Amino acid sequence: MVDAAIVRPALLPPLAPGEWPEEVPVLIVGGGPAGLSAAVLLAQRGIEVLLVERRGPESRFPRAHLLNVRTMEVFAEMGVADDVYALAPADDRWRKVVWYTSVTGPTPLHGLKLGEVPAWGGGPDAERYARASHRRFSNLPQIRLDPLLWGHADACCPGRIRAHQEVIALQQHGTGGVTATIVDRHTGDIRRVRARYLVAADGGRVSSSLLGVELEGPRAIRDVVSYHVSADLSVWAEPDALLAHFIQPSGQGRTVGALQALGPLRYGRESPEWLVAVTPRPDDAPAPDDEALLGRAREMLGLAPDHPMTLNSVSHWQYEGVVARRFRVGSAFLVGDAAHRHPPTGGLGLNCAVQDVHNLAWKLAAVLHGWAGDALLDTYATERRPIAAYYTAHALENAGRHAPIGAALGLGPGMTEDEGWAEIGVFVSDGPVGDERRARVADAVAANADDYSQLGVEAGYSYEAGALVPDGSLPPGHASPIDVSPIEYVPTTRPGHHLPHVWLRRLPGHGGPVSTLDLVAADPLTLVVGPAAAVAWQDAAAAASTSSGFPVVVVVVPDEDSDWTAVREVGDTGAVLVRPDRKVGWRTGAVPADATAALRTAVAALLRGSAAAEGDPAEPYLERIRRAAARLRR
Numbered sequence: 001m002v003d004a005a006i007v008r009p010a011l012l013p014p015l016a017p018g019e020w021p022e023e024v025p026v027l028i029v030g031g032g033p034a035g036l037s038a039a040v041l042l043a044q045r046g047i048e049v050l051l052v053e054r055r056g057p058e059s060r061f062p063r064a065h066l067l068n069v070r071t072m073e074v075f076a077e078m079g080v081a082d083d084v085y086a087l088a089p090a091d092d093r094w095r096k097v098v099w100y101t102s103v104t105g106p107t108p109l110h111g112l113k114l115g116e117v118p119a120w121g122g123g124p125d126a127e128r129y130a131r132a133s134h135r136r137f138s139n140l141p142q143i144r145l146d147p148l149l150w151g152h153a154d155a156c157c158p159g160r161i162r163a164h165q166e167v168i169a170l171q172q173h174g175t176g177g178v179t180a181t182i183v184d185r186h187t188g189d190i191r192r193v194r195a196r197y198l199v200a201a202d203g204g205r206v207s208s209s210l211l212g213v214e215l216e217g218p219r220a221i222r223d224v225v226s227y228h229v230s231a232d233l234s235v236w237a238e239p240d241a242l243l244a245h246f247i248q249p250s251g252q253g254r255t256v257g258a259l260q261a262l263g264p265l266r267y268g269r270e271s272p273e274w275l276v277a278v279t280p281r282p283d284d285a286p287a288p289d290d291e292a293l294l295g296r297a298r299e300m301l302g303l304a305p306d307h308p309m310t311l312n313s314v315s316h317w318q319y320e321g322v323v324a325r326r327f328r329v330g331s332a333f334l335v336g337d338a339a340h341r342h343p344p345t346g347g348l349g350l351n352c353a354v355q356d357v358h359n360l361a362w363k364l365a366a367v368l369h370g371w372a373g374d375a376l377l378d379t380y381a382t383e384r385r386p387i388a389a390y391y392t393a394h395a396l397e398n399a400g401r402h403a404p405i406g407a408a409l410g411l412g413p414g415m416t417e418d419e420g421w422a423e424i425g426v427f428v429s430d431g432p433v434g435d436e437r438r439a440r441v442a443d444a445v446a447a448n449a450d451d452y453s454q455l456g457v458e459a460g461y462s463y464e465a466g467a468l469v470p471d472g473s474l475p476p477g478h479a480s481p482i483d484v485s486p487i488e489y490v491p492t493t494r495p496g497h498h499l500p501h502v503w504l505r506r507l508p509g510h511g512g513p514v515s516t517l518d519l520v521a522a523d524p525l526t527l528v529v530g531p532a533a534a535v536a537w538q539d540a541a542a543a544a545s546t547s548s549g550f551p552v553v554v555v556v557v558p559d560e561d562s563d564w565t566a567v568r569e570v571g572d573t574g575a576v577l578v579r580p581d582r583k584v585g586w587r588t589g590a591v592p593a594d595a596t597a598a599l600r601t602a603v604a605a606l607l608r609g610s611a612a613a614e615g616d617p618a619e620p621y622l623e624r625i626r627r628a629a630a631r632l633r634r
């Protein structure tokens, strides 16, 4: 499928199959979403990469599926977004999450719907998601996304995406660079490749230990067994939801598992494939065989023991909440799951991985092109580590939002099955007691908006230090950059935030509306200004490009484009300097007397980068991680 579908121009000179360069500018370890995205983003910037993956490009376990608007912006930049949208559900009915007792079952209390929330930009959220980005939130399981990314990366970087090659050792050189020892898993041949920089995108398998990086945070918080199955679940009363969580007496108040429609082509209860996640009970013995495993899935779903179900693959995994202490070790950079891992609640892992490499790629390219010094690379860790800790904390907190539903339903520890079902019976009973219980459950369900409507987390996070020039302001509407709403996204040009998206309709040279996000250049810094001081800023940009060596291009947005003037937060003569990853690096409210000096100083400060003012900026989130994990263990 992949070979036939991907027809892309090569961006790098091809390597013949047996050809192994002794040295490459960038070696990428791991061909998951992080590594493959890094390969494309670097190749687009003319950087020669080599990617080694211990397995092949074939489909893997379904895992991640939610692709948020910022990730879809990156995929659009990589030229892969249309392929993702083409394989994703065609309509919007999947954009909701439901809670049930089971899919079906022997009593009226089985197959009982407990609640529902809109999710991922669906229903009432559609408008505010559309205001945050011109790309739509999408859904594509990794079994389909990974091969798509592989095919795309392989087409862009011919001969440079190498399967069945495992990195077994890394050696840093005092003079700069890393040598990787790579074993061919088919032939056993061992090779060494030296790289100026190494992107460790191995999902946490080896790089942290090979590089001596400690992962901070709780592990083994909760066991989960996930089954990728093919089954006819059309008996389910729920027509459309992509994701269901199940609450039953045996969970003693917690969810007992979840069900996710995997498509392809048909979603909702017509989906041919499913991911069934089951939380094992403490007294569960290991299942002796596939049939016993399927028995557990059927039991949780309330299906008959002989309901036809084919097990495609199974994965035993655990909730953890870990963040690497260092994201950079010499010439090596940890990205994606190699740098941070947390539960899938919130669907943030893959998204964070893609945004890690989007942050890193333009910086590596700038340094390798000779436009910036090594200090710019330090800002990768300064910027991404606190965000990884923030996402890890939020994911663990999301996991904790389900137990209150069980509690509101009257379920709790020490309860027998019969007692539990009796409590669920109250939920469907007539009269004030039933009304009160339904209201409590509805409130507990609604609190999951912090997960399923988390646009603030996905689109609104900010860097407080790094390759930017802080201007002393706070995020609009907030008393602190830490204490921000997970739901609300407030567009702002405050340095460290994503450039706000608005449609520009008056831009010369464009046939139709164009998003501000599409004005940002892939390599240079982009200075967004109005006509009032355009000439001064154009002169300043030319001078700053020459003196810093980093190109700065100017985009003049007409004042008549009132959507931009409403969000730009600078005056008619002001300017907003945007980095290639669409994050604001600097802004000024009005053109200063010496615009050239001001811009030169800003560009130099941005490229030099800044460290956090005091302490470890990840620490507030690490504390939240510890607290959330402790609550989940209770």
Ligand SMILES: Cc1cc2nc3c(=O)[nH]c(=O)nc-3n(C[C@H](O)[C@H](O)[C@H](O)COP(=O)(O)OP(=O)(O)OC[C@H]3O[C@@H](n4cnc5c(N)ncnc54)[C@H](O)[C@@H]3O)c2cc1C
Residues within 6 Å of the ligand: 029, 030, 031, 032, 033, 034, 035, 052, 053, 054, 055, 062, 063, 064, 065, 066, 067, 142, 165, 166, 167, 168, 201, 202, 203, 204, 205, 206, 226, 317, 335, 336, 337, 338, 343, 344, 346, 347, 348, 349, 350, 351, 352, 353
């Ligand atoms: C059940 C489940 C559901 C999830 N749902 C979501 C979701 O909806 N949204 C979301 O954003 N995230 C989700 N995640 C998390 C998501 O799957 C990961 O965050 C994501 O895959 C990370 O991408 P990565 O490229 O960093 O790592 P990986 O996808 O793990 O890729 C790493 C690659 O490196 C290779 N490798 C390892 N060691 C070596 C070596 N020594 N040499 C060469 N290659 C090596 C591996 O074979 C692998 O292919 C989910 C995870 C699970 C378990």
